[in-house]
Amino acid sequence: MDSRTSIPARHNFEVSGPAGEEKTLAISGRISLENLGKFLDDVERVFPRSAPQGLRVDLSGIRYLDSAGALALLNLRERAESQSIPFQFVNTAEEARRILVLLDRPTLHTPPLIAGRRSANLFEQAGESSRALAGDFWAVMEFVGELIRGLGYSLIHPRSVRWNDVLFYMKRAGMDGLPIVSLISFLIGLVIAFMSSLQLKQFGAYLYVASLVAIAIVRELGPLMTGIIVAGRSGSAFAAEIGTMMVNEEVDALRTMGFDPTRFLAVPKVLAAMIVVPILTLYADVFGILGGLLIGVMFLDLTVYSYVDWTLWSITLFDIVASLIKAMIFAALIAGIGCQRGFGVRGGAAAVGSATTSAVVAGIFLIIVVDSIFAVILHYVR
C-alpha cells in the first residue's frame, strides 16, 4: 500500500467463478471515507444473490485502506458468515492485514451501556419539572441561610470581609453601570413626562407632570429599572464567574483550603451590590427627574424653578428612604441569586450558560415579586 494522498479515491470489483460454486471477489484500488458510500452501494450490487458455496475476497489489488474501508471489509465477512457462506480474505497485503487485525475485535457490536436520551412524556415532564422546582426552592433556601450566616459573621467580624473584592465589585456593578442606568432613567423620565403631558393638556394641568414623574420615578421605576439593569449586568456576571470556578474545581480548592465559598465568594459580591445599588438608584431618580424637567421646560412652558419646586413638594423623605431600602433588598436578591445559580453549576460550558440565564430570569422575577409586596406594605405604613 502507498501513502494516502497519492492514490485516487476509487475502487474496482471483479467477480469470478461459476454460479452456485465458490466465487472470488477481487477488490482493488482504494477504499476510504471519500468513496465509502459508493463502495457500500457496489457491495450491495455484487454480493451474490444466490448463496455460493464459498466467497474468497482477493485483496491483492488494494492500494490503500483506511479504518472505515477496513470496517466495510469486516462487515462484508460478517454478512457472508451470517448467511453461512464460508468466507476468506486472500492475498492480503501486510499493511491491510495490520489494520484489519486492529479493528477485528469482538467488542465492535457492544450495545450502549446506557440507553439513549429519549424525550419524556407529558406526565414525566410534569413530574420532573415539579421535582426540579422543589429541589431548586430547597437549594435557594439553603443558600439564603448560608448567606445570612455569612453576612452576619461579616457584621460581627468586619475584618474577615475581603474588602478589596468588595471595592472591585462596587466598581464593576456600580461605577461601570452608571452610564447605562443614567441614560435609561433619563429616557424613561422623558417618556413619562411627554406621554402624561398629552393627557394633562386637556385639563391645563401641566404642573402635575412634575409630580407624576417624581412619584413614578422615585417610588417605582427608579429602583425597578436599576434592579433590572443590575440583574442583567452583574447578576449574570456573578453566576458566570462562580459557575466557571465550579467547573474548574476552584471552588473545591477553596473548600479544601478551609475557606467557606459562600463567605469568600458570595459575601463580597452581595455586600458590594447592597452598597452600590441604592447609590445607583439615587442617580436613576435624579436623571429620571431631569428627563421630565427637559420636557417641562422645553415643551410645557414651565420654569426650572417651578418644576423643581413641584417635584420637591410631591415627594417626601419617606419615599426616598423607602426606595433606597427597596433598592438594597433588590441588590441582595440579584447578587444572591446570581451567586446561588453559579454555585449550582455541574458539568461544563452549557451548564454555565443556563446558570447565567437562570440568574437573570430569576433575579428579575424576584425583583418584581418583592416590588409588589413593597407596594402593598408601603400603602399601609404610610
Next chain:
Amino acid sequence: MRRLGERGISPLPSRNPEEPIISVEGITARFGEETILADVSFQVRRGERFAILGGSGCGKTVLLKHLVGLYRPYAGTVRVMGTNMTEVEEADLIELRKKMGVLFQSGALLGSLTLYENVALPLQAYTDLSPAAIEEIVRMKLALVNLEGYQNHLPEELSGGMKKRAGLARAMALDPEILFFDEPSGGLDPVTAAEMDHLIKSINTGMGTTLVIVTHDLPSIFGVASRVIMLDKGVRGIIAEGDPGTLRETNRDPRVVHFFNRQMAGRDQEER
C-alpha cells in the same frame, strides 16, 4: 467477469512519499515582546512517531499550535503535507485540517453532546455517508479506543482517561494522516498512561498514521517515540534531536542528561 465501481473521481495530487510530511523552517514565535521560540527548524517524516520534549514553559504547546495552524508564526514557515501554513487561505486550511487530528490535553469534548455525537460531528459535516454507515464508523472508533458501549454517555460522566480516549476517537474520526497529541499521558495513572501509549502506537503501526506528540513523560517518550526533538527555555529552540534511547545514552549536554535522568538542574555539581 464484470467490472464495477470504476468511476471518474479526480485523483488527488500525487506527492512524493519521501517528502517530509511536516517541515518547519526557522520559525519564531512571539507574544508581544516575549519571544517563545527563536529560529526553530526540523522535519517530520511520513509514518514517524515524532515527539517534542522539554520542560514546562519551553514552548512545546506553542510549537504544536503553530503546526496545526492555530497560531501563525512571527517569522519562518511551517509546511504541512506540502502546504505552507503561513500563507494558506482559511478555506484551504479547513481542507488541510480534515487530514489532521488533534488530541488536546483534556480531550476538549463538547460537553453538551454525547460521545457518539462528538465523534460523529466531523463525519456528518465532511462526508456524505448514510446515518447507518456513520453509526458503524463511530462505534468502530469508540471500540478502537476501548470505549465500546459508551456512545450515549456525556463527557461529564467519564473519567479523565476516558475523556482523553474519546477525544482521540474524535480526532481519528476522518482517519487523518497526522495525529497531534498534547500531553497524551498527562494526568493519567501509570496503567492508563501505558494503555494510552499502547493505543497510540497501535494506531501508528496499524494505520500508518504519522504521530506528533508533545510530552514530558519519560515512559511515554521511550514507549512511543521513534524520534524526538528537545526544546529548551534558555535557548528558545532545539537542544537535541534523535532517537530517545541514543540521546539518553550518548548526549552529554547537562540539560538533556537532567531531563532523561529526572534530576534537578545543578544537582550533579552539588553531589560531586
